[in-house]
Amino acid sequence: xxxxxxxxxxxxxxxxxxxxxxxxxxxxxxxxxxxxxxxxxxxxxxxxxxxxxxxxxxxxxxxxxxxxxxxxxxxxxxxxxxxxxxxxxxxxxxxxxxxxxxxxxxxxxxxxxxxxxxxxxxxxxxxxxxxxxxxxxxxxxxxxxxxxxxxxxxxxxxxxxxxxxxxxxxxxxxxxxxxxxxxxxxxxxxxxxxxxxxxxxxxxxxxxxxxxxxxxxxxxxxxxxxxxxxxxxxxxxxxxxxxxxxxxxxxxxxxxxxxxxxxxxxxxxxxxxxxxxxxxxxxxxxxxxxxxxxxxxxxxxxxxxxxx
Numbered sequence: 061x062x063x064x065x066x067x068x069x070x071x072x073x074x075x076x077x078x079x080x081x082x083x084x085x086x087x088x089x090x091x092x093x094x095x096x097x098x099x100x101x102x103x104x105x106x107x108x109x110x111x112x113x114x115x116x117x118x119x120x121x122x123x124x125x126x127x128x129x130x131x132x133x134x135x136x137x138x139x140x141x142x143x144x145x146x147x148x149x150x151x152x153x154x155x156x157x158x159x160x161x162x163x164x165x166x167x168x169x170x171x172x173x174x175x176x177x178x179x180x181x182x183x184x185x186x187x188x189x190x191x192x193x194x195x196x197x198x199x200x201x202x203x204x205x206x207x208x209x210x211x212x213x214x215x216x217x218x219x220x221x222x223x224x225x226x227x228x229x230x231x232x233x234x235x236x237x238x239x240x241x242x243x244x245x246x247x248x249x250x251x252x253x254x255x256x257x258x259x260x261x262x263x264x265x266x267x268x269x270x271x272x273x274x275x276x277x278x279x280x281x282x283x284x285x286x287x288x289x290x291x292x293x294x295x296x297x298x299x300x301x302x303x304x305x306x307x308x309x310x311x312x313x314x315x316x317x318x319x320x321x322x323x324x325x326x327x328x329x330x331x332x333x334x335x336x337x338x339x340x341x342x343x344x345x346x347x348x349x350x351x352x353x354x355x356x357x358x359x360x361x362x363x364x365x366x367x368x
Contacts, residue, residue: 065345066227067229067344068342071341072116074091074304088304109141114146128204132222153188157190159194208224211247213237214247221237234263260298264282264299265302269284270283288324296331297332298332320333340352
């Protein structure tokens with residue numbers, strides 16, 4: 061889609077906590093969090109730099125788009141792929157990375173980890189023009205044509221969620237967010253509803269089920285049922301369940317898809333839902349929102365592949 065106001069969302073890593081390759085995760089994928097949003101041919105926004113960013117780097121090796129890397133937070137599963145991101149070794153590429161807010165300080169974690177001790181190539185030896193933007197992040201993005209707002213998430217160590225607006229369409233990215241934590245909330249449920257209001261696409265952490273509780277209560281992730289409630293309250297058009305538990309099998313994720321669709325029908329909600337998988341591609345244009353039929357898995361084609 062060539063419309064200058066379009067956005068194309070692609071999923072390169074959809075797991076949480078630790079990569080989980082193996083026969084039980086082939087369908088949805090085992091790489092950790094990485095989502096790209098292409099805004100035309102000259103700008104690529106990358107959300108998180110888990111192991112999925114390696115495949116992204118290979119896919120865009122011949123592109124000349126400027127790259128903007130936003131992190132939800134600095135836990136390992138969201139930064140560990142960056143040293144393997146092919147464009148950082150290309151002297152002709154420009155890459156902007158943005159620090160995460162950790163313990164009330166700014167920390168450019170994707171570069172700090174490349175210190176010689178934890179990775180053999182140090183960040184100051186990268187041939188690309190890789191810059192850490194420490195001041196006025198949202199203004200800097202706006203100057204480059206990206207209208208992004210940020211909200212604090214409920215997660216141990218802190219984190220951020222983002223909303224991107226373009227061409228009358230909106231995408232919200234909220235991962236590693238515990239909607240109902242046992243600790244004091246940084247952001248309330250109602251504030252998240254307002255932040256997500258009428259989003260065309262909501263990508264939200266859905267790592268846990270009721271069967272994971274109470275053992276994992278407080279670990280910084282939401283129940284699928286809580287995310288469903290948020291999406292319906294915010295009148296989201298398409299919910300993407302994301303950041304899957306590393307032990308969640310393909311069959312269990314298929315069941316999660318079916319159960320969520322059943323629940324939405326019971327609520328008489330027109331909202332669509334897709335359980336994220338590697339390769340999922342969603343196009344947003346002023347005319348509508350569509351899942352790429354070439355990327356959609358057999359269990360998702362039909363009910364969730366649409367244009368509106």
